[in-house]
Amino acid sequence: EMIANHEMLAPVYQKIPYFDKPPLFYWLTVGTFEVFGINMLSSRVISIIAAILTTIVTALFARHHFGKKTAIISAMVLSTAMCYYEFASTCMPDMWLTLLELVVGIAFYQRFFGSSQKHLAWSCVAALFAGLGWMIKGPVVLRFPGVAIVLQMVLSRRMPRLTFKEIAIGSAIFWAVVLPWHVAIYRVYGFESLNWLYLKGMLGRFLGKHELYNFGHGFSYRFVQLLSGFLPWTPFMVAAYF
Secondary structure (H helix, E strand, O other): OOOOOOOOOOOEEOOEEOOOOOOHHHHHHHHHHHHHOOOHHHHHHHHHHHHHHHHHHHHHHHHHHHOHHHHHHHHHHHHHOHHHHHHHOOOOOHHHHHHHHHHHHHHHHHHHOOOOOOHHHHHHHHHHHHHHHHHHHHHHHHHHHHHHHHHHHHHHOOOOOOOHHHHHHHHHHHHHHHHHHHHHHHHHHOHHHHHHHHHHHHHHHHOOOOOOOOOOOOHHHHHHHHHHHOOOOHHHHHHHOO
């Protein structure tokens, strides 16, 4: 519909601007449609690419810190988990969100706990990919990297701090990625577009009050879904905690 209506600013559903998520994933999908045509395979190419890149990044990080054997096992387990395989072959933004979250987490880890002294460079990488992740699915891009870094700080009993230069340059990079589209949709569609995106959409979904995503699933459903999603490796994951 975005291609047919020549509307690239906002995602379109049934000829109506649809602000359920930021548009970066839709832009990427439009790009594959333009190159490969509009078909089932080209709609999934973007997710397949993200899945391959996520596996490669995971392997490289594991090899750098834990060795070649761990890198191979990590890549194998990740790429063959049921949920990972499912989202790798689905036209949804989640696989790109996973990739960008991973890069943000690695960048923060390298900045705070790695041996590299390129602190500014890693801060800039984190800011850039956080901005791209925000344009894929909003502020959720910061949840897992944030939790991981906080846990690492607690376990290591270290409280590293960013310099003013890192904060200033990182903020500039992040807002340079995120702000232009938000300003554009506000000027064209008004505050309701942002209200739909963040208050009704993301916050409402988190609180279970979203009109489209309120399925009534409780904690037990999410827990079972998580364990089943890691099959066939779930028994090994559970055993690792005991």
